[in-house]
Amino acid sequence: MALSWHIRWDPIRCGAHGYCAEILPERITLDDWGFPIVSSEPVGSELEELARRAVAQCPLLALKLERRSDGGH
Amino acid sequence: MDVLDASNLRGRGGAGFPTGRKWRSVAAGSRGDAVVVVNLAEGEPASFKDRTLGALRPHLILDGAALAVESVAASRAIVYVGREHSAAREALRFAAGERRRLNRDECGFEIVDAPARYVAGETSALVNRLNGGPAKPTMTPPRPHQVGVLGRPTLIQNAETLAHVALIARYGADWFRQVGTVESPGTALVTVLGAVVRPSVIEVDRGATVGEVIDAAGGLVRAAQAVLLGGYFGTWVPANEAWSLRLEDQELASHGTSLGCGVVMVLPTTSCGVAESARILRYLAGESAGQCGPCVFGLDWIASAMERAALGRTDRSDRDRLVRWAGQVSHRGACHHPDGAVRLLNSALRVFEGDLALHLVRQPCRSSRVASTILPPAPGRTEWH
Numbered sequence: 001m002a003l004s005w006h007i008r009w010d011p012i013r014c015g016a017h018g019y020c021a022e023i024l025p026e027r028i029t030l031d032d033w034g035f036p037i038v039s040s041e042p043v044g045s046e047l048e049e050l051a052r053r054a055v056a057q058c059p060l061l062a063l064k065l066e067r068r069s070d071g072g073h
Numbered sequence: 074m075d076v077l078d079a080s081n082l083r084g085r086g087g088a089g090f091p092t093g094r095k096w097r098s099v100a101a102g103s104r105g106d107a108v109v110v111v112n113l114a115e116g117e118p119a120s121f122k123d124r125t126l127g128a129l130r131p132h133l134i135l136d137g138a139a140l141a142v143e144s145v146a147a148s149r150a151i152v153y154v155g156r157e158h159s160a161a162r163e164a165l166r167f168a169a170g171e172r173r174r175l176n177r178d179e180c181g182f183e184i185v186d187a188p189a190r191y192v193a194g195e196t197s198a199l200v201n202r203l204n205g206g207p208a209k210p211t212m213t214p215p216r217p218h219q220v221g222v223l224g225r226p227t228l229i230q231n232a233e234t235l236a237h238v239a240l241i242a243r244y245g246a247d248w249f250r251q252v253g254t255v256e257s258p259g260t261a262l263v264t265v266l267g268a269v270v271r272p273s274v275i276e277v278d279r280g281a282t283v284g285e286v287i288d289a290a291g292g293l294v295r296a297a298q299a300v301l302l303g304g305y306f307g308t309w310v311p312a313n314e315a316w317s318l319r320l321e322d323q324e325l326a327s328h329g330t331s332l333g334c335g336v337v338m339v340l341p342t343t344s345c346g347v348a349e350s351a352r353i354l355r356y357l358a359g360e361s362a363g364q365c366g367p368c369v370f371g372l373d374w375i376a377s378a379m380e381r382a383a384l385g386r387t388d389r390s391d392r393d394r395l396v397r398w399a400g401q402v403s404h405r406g407a408c409h410h411p412d413g414a415v416r417l418l419n420s421a422l423r424v425f426e427g428d429l430a431l432h433l434v435r436q437p438c439r440s441s442r443v444a445s446t447i448l449p450p451a452p453g454r455t456e457w458h
Binding site: 010032 | 211212364365366367368370371374397398401405406407
């Protein structure tokens with residue numbers, strides 16, 4: 001199974017600051033209340049740098065970049 | 074555990090996970106220090122089966138739990154009982170005391186109160202509470218069978234399931250499979266309520282139809298419009314479709330529903346499905362643990378839109394909003410609370426489609442303005458500890 005980078009969102013930590021969606025709109029949009037909707041699509045190498053920045057910018061550490069097989073959890 | 078596998082028993086708390094497989098996964102990680110928890114939180118206001126069983130047959134549940142302690146190599150056993158279920162709690166406390174006196178070899182049972190909150194029986198919330206925290210869900214993994222109470226592998230089993238385990242141990246897997254169907258063997262405890270003559274908890278054959286179950290509760294007091302199957306996380310099914318439906322997993326699944334926690338609630342033609350759904354959704358919104366944004370805000374907005382629809386103070390765009398919010402709330406919480414609420418909402422949008430269309434053009438039915446409800450009263454909310 002091919003491993004790729006995926007963004008994992010922790011809804012308990014999240015405070016809807018929304019920086020992640022500003023930085024990585026290709027994979028993260030906001031719902032009607034400002035909480036991120038993270039695409040299940042893997043983060044390819046062209047987006048990896050932006051994804052790292054989105055994760056790092058979250059003031060509540062609610063995002064993680066993790067390596068896992070496509071489509072799995 | 075081989076006998077459990079052969080019996081094909083599945084959990085009766087709502088999720089329906091195969092019991093034998095669950096025990097094996099706990100046993101695999103146990104070094105003689107696993108924890109067994111009897112889950113009798115029964116936070117669902119429409120379900121009375123576990124509290125009734127606990128009050129009337131406490132030893133049967135504890136027999137099953139004692140077998141679990143042995144099979145998964147546990148050193149602690151806890152009975153987690155809803156704070157408001159006082160008859161069940163006292164019966165179980167008394168029974169646990171008798172066993173301590175008469176059977177000193179058995180690991181003793183501690184009784185712990187579950188806060189009167191809908192999600193208190195959710196497995197990660199249960200573990201959180203037994204570890205000294207609030208009865209609020211946590212992020213998984215790790216799952217309780219790996220890292221649970223005191224950090225140990227933990228088997229959490231619904232009370233009714235353990236009673237079936239005790240009977241299977243006594244009479245065998247073949248005996249258990251004599252009733253019910255091949256895929257859904259045995260009997261089930263169901264709570265029948267709403268527009269029936271005798272609202273009650275009944276033990277039924279898994280092959281019985283919804284109509285037969287309602288007859289067993291004395292039949293209808295009024296013509297039925299729809300049936301809520303599986304409790305507040307369940308689904309509305311139109312009465313004509315529900316009547317011949319057997320309480321068997323595959324047949325229920327093919328109709329987009331499931332037995333869930335065993336609730337069969339009859340909505341009479343004199344009640345409004347939109348209004349009753351709004352009441353359930355408002356209750357579920359208030360029972361959010363308040364941790365995940367989409368659940369906190371989404372369920373409140375969904376409940377408000379349904380309430381506006383029930384009163385006819387809205388327009389067609391509210392239906393589109395409900396559909397959009399259902400999509401935005403689904404699978405976006407740490408636990409399945411929002412998913413359960415959305416399941417109920419989606420079935421209401423389907424089954425009461427015609428009613429809702431009229432409500433949305435400001436022609437609510439008369440019964441939606443009546444304050445009475447078929448829903449049982451919800452317990453007063455307690456703190457999370």
